[in-house]
Amino acid sequence: xxxxxxxxxxxxxxxxxxxxxxxxxxxxxxxxxxxxxxxxxxxxxxxxxxxxxxxxxxxxxxxxxxxxxxxxxxxxxxxxxxxxxxxxxxxxxxxxxxxxxxxxxxxxxxxxxxxxxxxxxxxxxxxxxxxxxxxxxxxxxxxxxxxxxxxxxxxxxxxx
Amino acid sequence: xxxxxxxxxxxxxxxxxxxxxxxxxxxxxxxxxxxxxxxxxxxxxxxxxxxxxxxxxxxxxxxxxxxxxxxxxxxxxxxxxxxxxxxxxxxxxxxxxxxxxxxxxxxxxxxxxxxxxxxxxxxxxxxxxxxxxxxxxxxxxxxxxxxxxxxxxxxxxxxxxxxxxxxxxxxxxxxxxxxxxxxxxxxxxxxxxxxxxxxxxxxxxxxxxxxxxxxxxxxxxxxxxxxxxxxxxxxxxxxxxxxxxxxxxxxxxxxxxxxxxxxxxxxxxxxxxxxxxxxxxxxxxxxxxxxxxxxxxxxxxxxxxxxxxxxxxxxxxxxxxxxxxxxxxxxxxxxxxxxxxxxxxxxxxxxxxxxxxxxxxxxxxxxxxxxxxxxxxxxxxxxxxxxxxxxxxxxxxxxxxxxxxxxxxxxxxxxxxxxxxxxxxxxxxxxxx
Numbered sequence: 001x002x003x004x005x006x007x008x009x010x011x012x013x014x015x016x017x018x019x020x021x022x023x024x025x026x027x028x029x030x031x032x033x034x035x036x037x038x039x040x041x042x043x044x045x046x047x048x049x050x051x052x053x054x055x056x057x058x059x060x061x062x063x064x065x066x067x068x069x070x071x072x073x074x075x076x077x078x079x080x081x082x083x084x085x086x087x088x089x090x091x092x093x094x095x096x097x098x099x100x101x102x103x104x105x106x107x108x109x110x111x112x113x114x115x116x117x118x119x120x121x122x123x124x125x126x127x128x129x130x131x132x133x134x135x136x137x138x139x140x141x142x143x144x145x146x147x148x149x150x151x152x153x154x155x156x157x158x159x160x
Numbered sequence: 161x162x163x164x165x166x167x168x169x170x171x172x173x174x175x176x177x178x179x180x181x182x183x184x185x186x187x188x189x190x191x192x193x194x195x196x197x198x199x200x201x202x203x204x205x206x207x208x209x210x211x212x213x214x215x216x217x218x219x220x221x222x223x224x225x226x227x228x229x230x231x232x233x234x235x236x237x238x239x240x241x242x243x244x245x246x247x248x249x250x251x252x253x254x255x256x257x258x259x260x261x262x263x264x265x266x267x268x269x270x271x272x273x274x275x276x277x278x279x280x281x282x283x284x285x286x287x288x289x290x291x292x293x294x295x296x297x298x299x300x301x302x303x304x305x306x307x308x309x310x311x312x313x314x315x316x317x318x319x320x321x322x323x324x325x326x327x328x329x330x331x332x333x334x335x336x337x338x339x340x341x342x343x344x345x346x347x348x349x350x351x352x353x354x355x356x357x358x359x360x361x362x363x364x365x366x367x368x369x370x371x372x373x374x375x376x377x378x379x380x381x382x383x384x385x386x387x388x389x390x391x392x393x394x395x396x397x398x399x400x401x402x403x404x405x406x407x408x409x410x411x412x413x414x415x416x417x418x419x420x421x422x423x424x425x426x427x428x429x430x431x432x433x434x435x436x437x438x439x440x441x442x443x444x445x446x447x448x449x450x451x452x453x454x455x456x457x458x459x460x461x462x463x464x465x466x467x468x469x470x471x472x473x474x475x476x477x478x479x480x481x482x483x484x485x486x487x488x489x490x491x492x493x494x495x496x497x498x499x500x501x502x503x504x505x506x507x508x509x510x511x512x513x514x515x516x517x518x519x520x521x522x523x524x525x526x527x528x529x530x531x532x533x534x535x536x537x538x539x540x541x542x543x544x545x546x547x548x549x550x551x552x553x554x555x556x557x558x559x560x561x562x563x564x565x566x567x568x569x570x571x572x573x574x575x576x577x578x579x580x581x582x583x584x585x586x587x588x589x590x591x592x593x
Contacts, residue, residue, distance in 0.1 A: 019245065069295045090490065125296045126263050128258050128414040139299070
């Protein structure tokens with residue numbers, strides 16, 4: 001498996017930054033950066049990461065099952081993550097999540113039929129003082145109302 | 161350019177660690193150098209390692225990640241003469257519900273944190289650091305990669321830093337979504353490419369941490385406080401707070417307040433003043449019901465318990481914790497059963513499953529609370545919730561089990577009427593089973 005030149009460069013640097021004989025340390029960051037490019041953690045990707053980090057595929061596989069941001073199936077092109085943890089819940093996070101379900105027509109970890117959007121109710125993502133918070137892919141949005149969420153989603157639909 | 165702040169600063173703040181927030185291009189090395197940057201490192205270079213550690217001890221700085229352990233003492237535990245390499249690991253896995261401050265320290269003033277890391281490097285004779293950032297903060301990983309590259313390019317990382325003959329390399333490392341990885345030994349397992357599961361202590365990370373080498377682990381805010389401490393002296397920092405609770409800290413105020421935000425306040429700042437004056441009070445003139453003082457792991461305080469100074473020791477005295485600085489304000493309309501359920505859903509989701517009391521305890525507490533919220537609550541569930549929680553305390557490798565149990569115990573003890581209200585009439589008799 002090969003990745004984009006930028007990612008290959010990142011991986012080369014990554015593998016060199018840990019102590020001698022400790023390439024296994026790159027497993028988690030390598031998986032998440034690779035997933036961004038491949039769309040999901042496939043068996044092929046697990047084997048590739050295992051080879052590069054000099055561990056058994058099973059040692060990579062067990063890691064995939066542990067971290068909530070690693071997915072074995074592709075997400076939507078735009079992954080809408082809505083926090084409903086305490087700070088967000090107190091100021092409308094749950095209502096926002098219910099609204100998003102209706103707006104997108106999907107539930108927790110669902111993907112729209114056209115593959116454009118996926119939705120996830122997530123735990124605290126560190127935006128408590130600017131709640132309710134939403135992260136779409138890696139972009140944070142703060143003080144999100146249902147109207148603001150509509151605008152964000154509609155703008156992404158148009159961009160497509 | 162990150163000069164626009166997420167929230168308006170308050171005139172009531174004491175800005176030491178956040179003093180550069182809002183300056184134009186505050187994230188660049190040039191702005192940092194023009195505003196006292198690297199004065200502390202140069203000073204530290206002239207000091208003995210023992211003197212650096214003594215200065216940190218004198219500052220009465222306590223770990224800003226949550227546990228509040230005295231930082232100078234932690235530094236003194238690292239065997240600096242060990243023949244093994246010593247590592248510095250920076251915990252930027254900010255995940256404690258209610259906490260959103262490390263983000264700002266990295267976004268607005270990355271070089272302050274880097275200078276703090278370098279001073280720690282001098283103190284424990286370490287030349288390599290790993291900045292473990294939660295995966296959701298990808299924009300910050302990229303931001304820190306740029307700041308680190310700038311520091312290398314201008315001679316503030318790498319070989320012979322600022323011409324002082326000291327070498328240090330710093331790398332970012334991405335997490336991938338796991339609250340548990342904020343626990344220091346689980347973080348180390350994650351850094352080593354494994355599932356983030358807590359380790360048996362001892363040995364403590366100071367002796368055998370990353371790759372079985374001596375490792376100093378501190379939170380982003382802890383490292384960010386080091387340059388002002390060394391620059392102006394530990395005593396000056398200590399004097400800002402109260403005895404044994406030195407300096408200032410970033411308090412993240414969220415929930416039912418008019419001006420939620422992150423504010424830098426001295427240790428010992430009155431809690432009610434923080435809520436009503438700094439954060440503008442409660443919307444609609446509603447009454448205060450409860451406060452989560454320092455992140456969701458802390459026992460809640462009832463409104464009548466909140467007339468206290470916010471320092472580690474006072475919070476411990478009233479049976480709670482200052483934690484990570486995440487203060488969540490709840491008004492009189494808050495349904496505490498629902499609140500307890502949301503907290504437990506979080507811990508049940510995040511329990512790594514390693515210790516049975518935590519794995520099973522959080523799951524069953526979640527189920528009982530869910531049943532209550534769904535209208536199937538039974539009178540005997542209320543003491544059951546308390547007992548089950550108490551049975552988790554102290555029976556796990558890490559503090560996640562306690563973190564789930566403690567707020568639950570406090571809610572059951574302090575808000576029994578909220579449970580009463582949700583009891584269906586048919587279930588209101590206590591059944592002895």
